[in-house]
Amino acid sequence: MYSEKDITHRLIVGFEIHVQLATRTKLFCGCAVEFGAPPNSRTCPVCLGLPGALPVMNRRAFEFSVDTGLALNCAINRLSKWDRKSYYYPDLPKNYQTSQYDLPVACDGFFEFNANGQPRRISILRAHLEEDAGKNIHDTPGCTLVDLNRTGTPLLEIVTLPEIESADDAYAFCTELQRLVTYLGVSHGNMQMGQMRFEPNINVEINAGGETFRTPISEIKNLNSFRSVRGAIEYEYQRQIQDWLADNDYVINDRPNENRGWDDDRGVTVFQRGKEAAHDYRYFPEPDLVPATTEEAWLETRRAKLPMAPLKRRAELVNNLGLNPDDAAVIVSDRATADLFDAAVEAGASPKTLGKHFVNLWAKLAADRDARVCDLGISADRIAELANMVDQDSVSATSAVKVAGAMLDSPDSPMKLAESMGLRAVLDTGETQAWIEQAFAANEQAVRDAAGNPKKAKAAAGFLRGQVMKISAGKANPKLVGALIEARLREQSTQE
Amino acid sequence: MNQSVYDIVTAIGKGETTARAVVAESLAAIAARDAQVRAFVCVDGEGALAAADEVDRRLAAGERVGPLAGVPVAIKDNICTLNLPTTCASRMLEDYTSPYEAGVVERLRSAGAIVVGKTNLDEFAMGSSNENSALFRTVNAWSPDRVAGGSSGGSAVAVAAGMVPCALGSDTGGSIRLPASFNGVVGLKPTYGRVSRYGLVAFGSSLDQIGPITRDARDAAIVLSVIAGDDARDSTNVRGRPFISGIADGETTPDPFSVGVASECFGEGLAGSVRASVEAGIGRLGELGAETVDIRLPHMEYAIACYYIIATAEASSNLARYDGVHYGHRTSRADDIFELYSHSRVEGFGAEVKRRIMLGTYVLSSGYYDAYYKKALQVRTLIRRDFEKAFEKVDVIASPVAPTTAFRVGEKTDDPLAMYLADVYTTSANLAGLPAISIPCGFDEDGMPIGLQLMGRWFEEDRLLAIAHRFLEGTDYNRLSPLCNPAR
Ligand SMILES: [Zn+2]
Numbered sequence: 001m002y003s004e005k006d007i008t009h010r011l012i013v014g015f016e017i018h019v020q021l022a023t024r025t026k027l028f029c030g031c032a033v034e035f036g037a038p039p040n041s042r043t044c045p046v047c048l049g050l051p052g053a054l055p056v057m058n059r060r061a062f063e064f065s066v067d068t069g070l071a072l073n074c075a076i077n078r079l080s081k082w083d084r085k086s087y088y089y090p091d092l093p094k095n096y097q098t099s100q101y102d103l104p105v106a107c108d109g110f111f112e113f114n115a116n117g118q119p120r121r122i123s124i125l126r127a128h129l130e131e132d133a134g135k136n137i138h139d140t141p142g143c144t145l146v147d148l149n150r151t152g153t154p155l156l157e158i159v160t161l162p163e164i165e166s167a168d169d170a171y172a173f174c175t176e177l178q179r180l181v182t183y184l185g186v187s188h189g190n191m192q193m194g195q196m197r198f199e200p201n202i203n204v205e206i207n208a209g210g211e212t213f214r215t216p217i218s219e220i221k222n223l224n225s226f227r228s229v230r231g232a233i234e235y236e237y238q239r240q241i242q243d244w245l246a247d248n249d250y251v252i253n254d255r256p257n258e259n260r261g262w263d264d265d266r267g268v269t270v271f272q273r274g275k276e277a278a279h280d281y282r283y284f285p286e287p288d289l290v291p292a293t294t295e296e297a298w299l300e301t302r303r304a305k306l307p308m309a310p311l312k313r314r315a316e317l318v319n320n321l322g323l324n325p326d327d328a329a330v331i332v333s334d335r336a337t338a339d340l341f342d343a344a345v346e347a348g349a350s351p352k353t354l355g356k357h358f359v360n361l362w363a364k365l366a367a368d369r370d371a372r373v374c375d376l377g378i379s380a381d382r383i384a385e386l387a388n389m390v391d392q393d394s395v396s397a398t399s400a401v402k403v404a405g406a407m408l409d410s411p412d413s414p415m416k417l418a419e420s421m422g423l424r425a426v427l428d429t430g431e432t433q434a435w436i437e438q439a440f441a442a443n444e445q446a447v448r449d450a451a452g453n454p455k456k457a458k459a460a461a462g463f464l465r466g467q468v469m470k471i472s473a474g475k476a477n478p479k480l481v482g483a484l485i486e487a488r489l490r491e492q493s494t495q496e
Numbered sequence: 497m498n499q500s501v502y503d504i505v506t507a508i509g510k511g512e513t514t515a516r517a518v519v520a521e522s523l524a525a526i527a528a529r530d531a532q533v534r535a536f537v538c539v540d541g542e543g544a545l546a547a548a549d550e551v552d553r554r555l556a557a558g559e560r561v562g563p564l565a566g567v568p569v570a571i572k573d574n575i576c577t578l579n580l581p582t583t584c585a586s587r588m589l590e591d592y593t594s595p596y597e598a599g600v601v602e603r604l605r606s607a608g609a610i611v612v613g614k615t616n617l618d619e620f621a622m623g624s625s626n627e628n629s630a631l632f633r634t635v636n637a638w639s640p641d642r643v644a645g646g647s648s649g650g651s652a653v654a655v656a657a658g659m660v661p662c663a664l665g666s667d668t669g670g671s672i673r674l675p676a677s678f679n680g681v682v683g684l685k686p687t688y689g690r691v692s693r694y695g696l697v698a699f700g701s702s703l704d705q706i707g708p709i710t711r712d713a714r715d716a717a718i719v720l721s722v723i724a725g726d727d728a729r730d731s732t733n734v735r736g737r738p739f740i741s742g743i744a745d746g747e748t749t750p751d752p753f754s755v756g757v758a759s760e761c762f763g764e765g766l767a768g769s770v771r772a773s774v775e776a777g778i779g780r781l782g783e784l785g786a787e788t789v790d791i792r793l794p795h796m797e798y799a800i801a802c803y804y805i806i807a808t809a810e811a812s813s814n815l816a817r818y819d820g821v822h823y824g825h826r827t828s829r830a831d832d833i834f835e836l837y838s839h840s841r842v843e844g845f846g847a848e849v850k851r852r853i854m855l856g857t858y859v860l861s862s863g864y865y866d867a868y869y870k871k872a873l874q875v876r877t878l879i880r881r882d883f884e885k886a887f888e889k890v891d892v893i894a895s896p897v898a899p900t901t902a903f904r905v906g907e908k909t910d911d912p913l914a915m916y917l918a919d920v921y922t923t924s925a926n927l928a929g930l931p932a933i934s935i936p937c938g939f940d941e942d943g944m945p946i947g948l949q950l951m952g953r954w955f956e957e958d959r960l961l962a963i964a965h966r967f968l969e970g971t972d973y974n975r976l977s978p979l980c981n982p983a984r
Contacts, residue, residue: 049817049822051584051594052582052693057731088837093821095819280861282812282861284813287700
């Protein structure tokens with residue numbers, strides 16, 4: 001038997017991700033894709049699987065899939081074909097799912113992301129389109145109800161190679177992928193609503209006594225938060241090592257692969273079922289649909305229309321506009337906000353000030369409202385004007401926060417608001433000098449330290465500046481205050 | 497009723513009769529004769545007369561009516577209709593009424609046709625004799641101890657027995673042509689994609705096609721021109737290929753044409769009387785100006801095997817939805833979902849349907865897929881190539897429709913393989929997607945009708961119909977069955 005100190009190990013994680021595409025209607029019929037509608041109210045003969053009904057492919061869903069494939073650097077199959085996957089389940093009215101088997105929309109790509117500031121890359125095996133199933137509802141004892149509103153909702157299933165080696169990398173991959181699909185506009189990517197469902201497959205390579213062992217693969221079903229992705233992977237990593245230490249035959253091929261679920265409350269994965277033998281889905285070509293074909297020229301037009309990927313956009317903010325990487329990450333977190341930022345830069349404001357505003361000022365106001373910066377309804381021009389006012393010392397940084405708050409409720413220009421709120425910065429030396437005298441009078445010890453105690457001078461001077469700003473209710477110009485205090489202290493020391 | 501579709505449309509158009517009178521005559525014929533043949537699963541007298549009155553009202557008001565105004569039509573009961581049940585002659589759908597209507601039925605109704613009822617079939621269109629109906633057995637219009645043929649037996653008998661001038665059938669491997677030949681009427685399987693399948697309860701989706709059964713070729717052309725055409729609800733429907741018929745407008749002379757005859761279609765198992773009539777029929781085509789050319793269809797001998805793999809594979813998937821959960825028969829003795837599925841299906845399906853579901857499930861199973869299904873797809877391609885080659889040399893290919901005339905009721909029910917061989921000449925047209933027509937060409941020693949099959953190039957139904965029209969002119973091969981003879 002080995003103990004933990006005798007072994008080295010490496011985590012191996014791959015992903016299957018279901019992305020619900022943001023089409024108005026279902027994949028094969030005209031029913032609305034709508035969350036929360038009364039049960040079975042968004043159905044028709046096609047998605048109910050009634051006798052004689054036939055599917056017709058939603059062109060938009062196909063285009064979204066192609067866009068995603070292109071953004072994942074995949075090859076797009078010239079001819080992508082539909083297949084039926086057979087299994088019996090009450091929420092699957094035809095008892096087969098129309099999916100894609102050997103000729104998916106896209107295959108053989110890669111996706112780049114950053115994890116803890118380090119560049120990472122994962123291979124994409126394939127991305128195929130398929131229809132979602134309905135929902136079985138077990139609320140009533142002794143009876144199962146079926147809601148088919150979700151049946152036929154378009155899903156893009158993205159499959160990666162098992163190339164991820166840490167829970168942090170997995171977390172970073174999932175968040176960046178979600179950002180990508182929302183950037184592309186192909187999905188709303190809302191995890192709570194199940195619009196993105198992550199299924200990591202996890203095992204561990206263990207080296208012990210000069211031999212290499214691999215634990216059975218466990219697939220964690222339907223994770224719908226980034227936190228649970230990280231939690232499940234961390235938990236599985238340790239569990240599989242411990243299970244192997246307890247039983248060295250716990251290895252792939254000797255023991256079945258497993259389906260497991262994530263218990264969010266307890267922070268553990270729970271065994272669901274062993275995968276003794278592969279289920280026979282009896283895939284065969286769907287005779288009711290014709291293959292979807294793509295032409296190179298059409299692919300080029302789609303490729304040309306793709307928005308810049310968030311990762312690249314962030315790099316441009318850092319490299320070209322001099323933002324720090326963390327601020328850049330916040331700005332590109334959603335596409336509309338990033339677009340707003342670019343528009344404000346275009347309107348003539350300094351990127352650095354805008355960066356500070358987006359991250360510290362606008363982002364906070366948005367967070368208070370449970371919204372994104374782009375949802376605040378402030379135009380790029382007004383955002384740019386406020387940034388310029390700060391840069392030109394027309395308002396202090398502190399006052400800018402108050403002006404920004406007022407901008408949410410008033411269409412007036414920020415300058416006008418600053419004036420009417422009495423926040424327009426005071427550049428008048430006399431008025432500022434009076435505030436300084438007031439502060440000096442109230443803080444004699446600090447004045448002494450600032451003027452004569454080399455150990456405390458710097459801190460004391462800073463304290464005095466803060467007091468002046470406070471007395472002026474933020475209207476004083478910090479630069480002017482600093483200069484006048486310095487002069488006043490020099491005066492003080494020559495007097496002594 | 498003796499009138500053809502053309503006669504009825506002409507007479508109503510001239511005001512010589514009314515839609516109500518025509519429909520009433522059809523209903524009277526059904527009332528008089530259907531008890532002997534049992535072609536109809538249901539008859540909608542009231543609805544039909546009301547629809548006829550509406551046609552008459554429009555005519556009286558000078559409003560536009562369609563090209564089938566006042567024509568009674570029967571619909572095979574695997575084609576969805578509003579108001580009338582769609583049973584597929586199965587216990588599974590015995591009480592099922594579709595909430596929507598098939599594309600072809602919409603087209604018929606808007607052309608002014610009057611749906612008088614739904615006709616019997618082999619359960620889910622699986623059979624060649626009509627003996628697989630779970631409801632009751634339809635028998636031949638020419639002899640009650642002979643089978644009607646299948647699976648569109650009810651539709652063929654309804655036309656042959658003069659109860660309606662036209663009916664719709666569906667053809668997956670010969671299901672229109674075989675019963676048409678057994679009952680001495682014209683049956684056309686259009687090119688795959690010519691007619692919308694929307695609302696046709698699927699058996700073999702890549703093979704199924706709806707087509708007309710009529711007394712003569714001109715009527716088939718008239719009905720086809722109504723049911724063919726674009727339907728965006730069927731992805732396999734070929735757009736922009738409306739069927740515009742020359743003969744429906746009185747243009748009856750086909751261009752000079754060549755007829756291919758393949759020795760593969762005249763081999764073992766072909767009854768002598770059928771061979772004689774079909775050869776005579778080919779001779780008659782020669783008299784009409786056709787040049788006869790020997791051709792080869794080397795993969796024809798694999799057509800039946802290929803067909804039964806592909807059709808059953810698709811059927812096993814198409815029929816998976818009948819599980820007792822959402823609609824259709826549900827068992828009363830289930831303790832869990834597995835029992836609900838298995839008991840509902842055991843109780844709801846007949847033996848032949850179960851046999852085909854099992855066959856199809858087997859050929860798609862992992863480990864067998866390559867040996868059966870994949871190989872069948874390859875053979876299908878070869879069969880299609882045979883036809884492409886043949887049609888470089890000839891305009892149409894002539895063959896028997898079936899190796900025998902209508903066999904006796906019960907004769908083949910215990911021997912599924914013998915039953916499957918009834919489709920030996922018809923399945924290849926479905927595998928290749930070609931149009932094919934069954935034309936009456938004589939009678940055997942017992943007076944049973946014999947059918948000549950003509951297959952044409954893709955989308956060349958007009959040529960087939962024009963030849964068939966000329967062929968039938970001046971013959972009485974397509975006379976009504978003795979059932980219509982009042983002296984009987
Ligand atoms: Zn629907």
